[in-house]
Amino acid sequence: MTAELLQGCSTCTACALAYTRQMVVIARGNPNAELMLIGEAPGAREDATGLPFVGRSGQALDRLLSDVGFDLERDLYVCNAVKCRPPNNRRPKRAELAACRPWLDRQLELVDPDVIVLAGATAVEAILGIKGGMSQLRGRWQHWNQRAVMPVFHPSYLLRNPSDAPGAPLDLTRGDLSAVRRRLCER
């Protein structure tokens, strides 16, 4: 993460979320990774620690990523479409997504990933401009700015659907992340 991104983002007041956040949540992982994972927005634990995907959802995601062979520190860069926590974990508003987009664009420019994973419908809408149910969108490769993009269920949805049965959301997501891993390995 560059000092410019860290400094600019940490002091940003471009939308109303600046006035309810505790910490700006920018990223974790490797800024030189070939894979970038983008989620929706920070939750309570992320707001308290300043790190994305570190609460229960994040831990569930980490387990799945590890299951399919990713090294969490080396192989990916993790961030959110919106860097400050929306009150009561509501979905970010369109204006908040728009206000925060320059920071996401800067991260995409700096990391320059070959493959992007979009976790949940908000991230899919933010990057691909597609609205829809994740059951239809997940698991299908998309393309954005010459990059391969894989939409997956948001890990908070997986926490609400904990069955590990074949064909259940957890199993499908493990398959989607395996496809991402294969794609990166084949390059």
Ligand code: SF4
């Ligand atoms: S959510 Fe984004 S645009 Fe809004 S204050 Fe935080 S960093 Fe700035």
